[in-house]
Amino acid sequence: MDEIIELIRSFNKERDWGQYHTPKNLAMALVVEAGELVEHFQWLTPEQSQNLNGKTLRKVREEIGDVLLYLLNLADKLDLDPIEAARDKLAQNAEKYPVHKAKGKATKYTDL
Amino acid sequence: MDEIIELIRSFNKERDWGQYHTPKNLAMALVVEAGELVEHFQWLTPEQSQNLNGKTLRKVREEIGDVLLYLLNLADKLDLDPIEAARDKLAQNAEKYPVHKAKGKATKYTDL
Amino acid sequence: MDEIIELIRSFNKERDWGQYHTPKNLAMALVVEAGELVEHFQWLTPEQSQNLNGKTLRKVREEIGDVLLYLLNLADKLDLDPIEAARDKLAQNAEKYPVHKAKGKATKYTDL
Amino acid sequence: MDEIIELIRSFNKERDWGQYHTPKNLAMALVVEAGELVEHFQWLTPEQSQNLNGKTLRKVREEIGDVLLYLLNLADKLDLDPIEAARDKLAQNAEKYPVHKAKGKATKYTDL
Numbered sequence: 418m419d420e421i422i423e424l425i426r427s428f429n430k431e432r433d434w435g436q437y438h439t440p441k442n443l444a445m446a447l448v449v450e451a452g453e454l455v456e457h458f459q460w461l462t463p464e465q466s467q468n469l470n471g472k473t474l475r476k477v478r479e480e481i482g483d484v485l486l487y488l489l490n491l492a493d494k495l496d497l498d499p500i501e502a503a504r505d506k507l508a509q510n511a512e513k514y515p516v517h518k519a520k521g522k523a524t525k526y527t528d529l
Numbered sequence: 530m531d532e533i534i535e536l537i538r539s540f541n542k543e544r545d546w547g548q549y550h551t552p553k554n555l556a557m558a559l560v561v562e563a564g565e566l567v568e569h570f571q572w573l574t575p576e577q578s579q580n581l582n583g584k585t586l587r588k589v590r591e592e593i594g595d596v597l598l599y600l601l602n603l604a605d606k607l608d609l610d611p612i613e614a615a616r617d618k619l620a621q622n623a624e625k626y627p628v629h630k631a632k633g634k635a636t637k638y639t640d641l
Numbered sequence: 642m643d644e645i646i647e648l649i650r651s652f653n654k655e656r657d658w659g660q661y662h663t664p665k666n667l668a669m670a671l672v673v674e675a676g677e678l679v680e681h682f683q684w685l686t687p688e689q690s691q692n693l694n695g696k697t698l699r700k701v702r703e704e705i706g707d708v709l710l711y712l713l714n715l716a717d718k719l720d721l722d723p724i725e726a727a728r729d730k731l732a733q734n735a736e737k738y739p740v741h742k743a744k745g746k747a748t749k750y751t752d753l
Numbered sequence: 754m755d756e757i758i759e760l761i762r763s764f765n766k767e768r769d770w771g772q773y774h775t776p777k778n779l780a781m782a783l784v785v786e787a788g789e790l791v792e793h794f795q796w797l798t799p800e801q802s803q804n805l806n807g808k809t810l811r812k813v814r815e816e817i818g819d820v821l822l823y824l825l826n827l828a829d830k831l832d833l834d835p836i837e838a839a840r841d842k843l844a845q846n847a848e849k850y851p852v853h854k855a856k857g858k859a860t861k862y863t864d865l
Contacts, residue, residue, distance in 0.1 A: 421612055421619075432628055433633040439575045451559055458557075466553035478609050479614070481615075486619060488600070495590075497593060502597065506591055507598060514544065521546075
């Protein structure tokens with residue numbers, strides 16, 4: 418993890434791209450990449466999305482890489498540890514959705 | 530990293546939520562969280578986005594946690610290593626944007 | 642259509658919000674609202690999404706309203722007619738996906 | 754407006770694409786197009802976003818067309834009138850943000 422963050426810093430420094438990388442712009446870039454990720458899934462059935470062919474899987478992998486790169490870049494700019502942020506959020510979710518109430522229910526999310 | 534993936538698996542298993550977590554649905558959830566992250570930045574000036582107050586920073590940190598949780602969950606379902614995917618994508622970008630051409634240019638991205 | 646654009650202009654003018662409404666910020670706000678729209682569908686099966694209950698439908702309707710408000714606001718700022726833009730894009734799509742090739746094929750979009 | 758909705762229906766019917774167009778999938782397609790719209794703005798300064806060159810403006814116009822096409826398609830599937838939805842949402846916002854409180858304040862949106 419530390420290694421990839423170091424790589425991102427060098428990559429941007431060499432290209433003098435830090436000037437474009439305000440947190441605002443990085444958040445935008447992240448949602449753009451998330452949209453590209455979603456694109457690969459938009460017309461698939463649930464089953465198809467669980468059985469991607471090799472070509473689609475390679476493209477999805479690239480988009481996952483892109484999303485993570487911008488997420489790490491943004492977290493680095495804000496001096497945040499993303500893994501810790503995820504761990505804390507998961508602990509928060511565990512309180513919000515106790516097992517005995519949330520088990521097997523999509524209704525936690527929705528009121529359909 | 531392995532630890533947090535393990536925690537995500539347990540969390541979902543205890544709640545029997547795996548049934549909702551097709552790659553398609555997880556990609557949707559990821560873009561939803563990315564949108565919530567963007568929301569905190571939408572009306573800020575570039576400068577304001579670099580000087581978030583404590584309250585906004587805490588919320589942004591939570592959204593970063595959420596995005597990472599769904600990204601790791603999705604990658605796990607597809608049996609992909611997200612860090613490796615990011616490293617490979619960065620190497621690809623390094624070829625696509627050689628330093629002598631890309632240095633200091635936003636035009637790499639856009640034709641404004 | 643002209644009437645709603647006029648209403649949006651007055652609404653923003655009365656509140657002096659034009660200062661925040663650069664095309665960049667409005668595009669961000671639009672993707673945020675699009676994410677909120679997606680949120681209502683993320684855990685639904687295809688069938689459930691075709692049979693929304695009254696409560697979800699009302700929320701979805703609000704999000705559709707929000708997306709359209711920002712889309713019209715953005716198009717207005719850029720002095721574009723969104724209906725004409727949609728009509729031109731549809732004509733472009735008709736050339737790109739001729740009936741005899743595209744009929745009944747999701748492969749137009751994807752290579753699964 | 755009625756005319757463009759009629760055109761969308763014919764376009765999809767001729768290609769037998771209705772089968773892919775569940776509300777869930779259309780919402781996904783909409784956020785994907787919204788992401789493509791945002792992409793054109795991600796590295797621009799606020800000022801640059803207000804002075805797009807001809808090429809970028811043409812691309813942005815196409816994306817606005819795409820977003821509207823999917824929004825109208827989705828609303829049509831749900832039997833909703835998007836203009837009415839927008840008008841109702843604007844009336845709701847007028848109550849939520851009374852002029853005397855909201856005037857000139859970004860704080861309506863954020864707590865920066």
